[in-house]
Amino acid sequence: MQEINRMDSPVCPARLADATLADPEVLECPYPTYALLREEAPVFKDPNTGIYVVSRYEDQRKIALDYDNFSNFRYSNDHSSLKGNARLAHERFLEKGWVPGESLAARDDPNHKQMRSIFDQAFRPKRINAIDADVEKLAYQLMAEFVNDGHCNFVHQYAVPLPLFIICQQMGADMDDVWQIKKWTDGWIKGLSIGLSEEETIYYTDLEIEAQHYFQAIFERLRKTPDDSLLSDLVNLEVPGWGRTLTDNELHAEMMQDTFVGGSETTTNAMAAGLMLLDKDKSAWEQLSSNPDKYLKTFCDEVVRLETPTQGMMRVAKNDYELHGVQIPKGAQVDLRYASGNRDPRHFENPEAINLERKNAGSHLGFSTGTHYCLGAPLARRELYWGFKAFIDAVEDFSVIPNKNNLRHLPNYSLRILKELHIEFTART
Numbered sequence: 001m002q003e004i005n006r007m008d009s010p011v012c013p014a015r016l017a018d019a020t021l022a023d024p025e026v027l028e029c030p031y032p033t034y035a036l037l038r039e040e041a042p043v044f045k046d047p048n049t050g051i052y053v054v055s056r057y058e059d060q061r062k063i064a065l066d067y068d069n070f071s072n073f074r075y076s077n078d079h080s081s082l083k084g085n086a087r088l089a090h091e092r093f094l095e096k097g098w099v100p101g102e103s104l105a106a107r108d109d110p111n112h113k114q115m116r117s118i119f120d121q122a123f124r125p126k127r128i129n130a131i132d133a134d135v136e137k138l139a140y141q142l143m144a145e146f147v148n149d150g151h152c153n154f155v156h157q158y159a160v161p162l163p164l165f166i167i168c169q170q171m172g173a174d175m176d177d178v179w180q181i182k183k184w185t186d187g188w189i190k191g192l193s194i195g196l197s198e199e200e201t202i203y204y205t206d207l208e209i210e211a212q213h214y215f216q217a218i219f220e221r222l223r224k225t226p227d228d229s230l231l232s233d234l235v236n237l238e239v240p241g242w243g244r245t246l247t248d249n250e251l252h253a254e255m256m257q258d259t260f261v262g263g264s265e266t267t268t269n270a271m272a273a274g275l276m277l278l279d280k281d282k283s284a285w286e287q288l289s290s291n292p293d294k295y296l297k298t299f300c301d302e303v304v305r306l307e308t309p310t311q312g313m314m315r316v317a318k319n320d321y322e323l324h325g326v327q328i329p330k331g332a333q334v335d336l337r338y339a340s341g342n343r344d345p346r347h348f349e350n351p352e353a354i355n356l357e358r359k360n361a362g363s364h365l366g367f368s369t370g371t372h373y374c375l376g377a378p379l380a381r382r383e384l385y386w387g388f389k390a391f392i393d394a395v396e397d398f399s400v401i402p403n404k405n406n407l408r409h410l411p412n413y414s415l416r417i418l419k420e421l422h423i424e425f426t427a428r429t
């Protein structure tokens with residue numbers, strides 16, 4: 001069956017009255033809808049979710065930096081009010097595993113800042129520099145495995161293993177278990193889908209509990225015998241002001257959300273998106289591949305700007321708040337739709353195009369801003385850099401294989417996930 005490439009036929013509501021981000025068809029190529037919202041309703045109450053979607057760049061920055069009026073609180077952390085499948089999952093965690101604690105991303109300062117300090121210590125520049133050599137080596141090794149074939153599934157053979165192997169190494173996992181861990185993280189993402197049945201909820205919760213038992217053994221080992229991995233620091237460092245290290249429940253929340261999914265899936269998606277962008281804009285490929293030393297850094301930022309792997313992140317209004325004449329009530333969920341801000345013509349000139357000379361490319365919100373600025377951005381940037389560099393060094397030209405790909409993204413409200421990308425290429429001689 002020939003797959004339809006939705007990116008070529010985006011769904012755009014003709015009227016604001018029809019707009020919603022709850023429709024998987026809109027999310028498949030959301031950019032025309034974002035443009036409509038930016039122009040006609042910069043603060044848009046989605047009729048299907050009740051979420052207030054903020055779509056302009058400056059408004060997103062303002063809210064991300066306004067800690068008096070907006071919180072990173074997650075309703076899922078309020079266990080007393082859980083209902084339906086969320087309660088079912090909670091009870092299963094209580095019975096068979098660990099109820100995930102409040103993650104770093106779900107906390108507010110000063111509590112967040114205290115916890116973040118041990119993460120900053122673990123992700124210190126010296127350590128990221130030390131990991132850089134491993135990232136470079138792995139990128140060239142992975143390329144070498146298929147460069148003589150003239151074709152590959154770029155997602156499965158390259159974009160997944162590069163960040164995944166690195167994070168597994170840093171999280172103390174056995175390299176033989178990498179693909180098992182990938183199954184758990186894939187399950188975790190699917191477990192976030194809207195409208196799951198009870199059976200599906202049980203299935204995905206049990207998968208996460210299986211992963212918890214695997215990671216628990218690593219926590220215990222690292223408590224007894226610390227090493228120089230990132231996880232060893234997270235397990236053993238005392239949080240300033242708390243008088244204790246992280247609990248098992250807090251560590252389990254970090255494993256899935258902030259490290260394996262937040263830290264691996266996002267980078268995978270950026271790599272795949274980058275290749276799609278280059279396939280569509282061959283002049284950008286020629287410019288980039290002719291002088292990667294000059295253009296690669298900007299290209300990596302352009303990829304995160306244009307295809308924003310984390311399309312949006314939630315805040316909760318702490319007070320009644322008015323913006324562009326819209327009243328956001330206290331307690332409302334607000335979606336900072338970074339992927340829309342990153343294409344806002346008020347901030348980026350000709351925003352829909354890759355521009356390898358763009359002066360303000362690095363000012364995108366793909367890694368957010370302020371106190372919750374992505375902890376892993378320096379690592380992600382190195383992974384993207386070496387990922388594309390090794391590709392450019394090995395490949396003279398490439399194209400996405402027609403009719404062999406399902407280029408639909410996994411239906412997900414926040415993450416932009418390409419499942420496969422079969423390409424053919426001419427290797428450099």
Ligand code: HEM
Binds near residue numbers: 072105264310313373
């Ligand atoms: C291209 C890759 C990545 C993208 C697009 C990305 C995106 C983001 C975004 C948008 C946020 C801010 C969320 C907010 O506004 O509330 C964030 C936070 C975070 N990211 Fe990343 N991320 C990437 C890679 C990584 C990596 C490699 C790691 C770790 C290994 C990581 C760990 C985290 C953590 C722990 C936070 C929470 C920080 C805090 O709340 O203080 N990310 N990321």
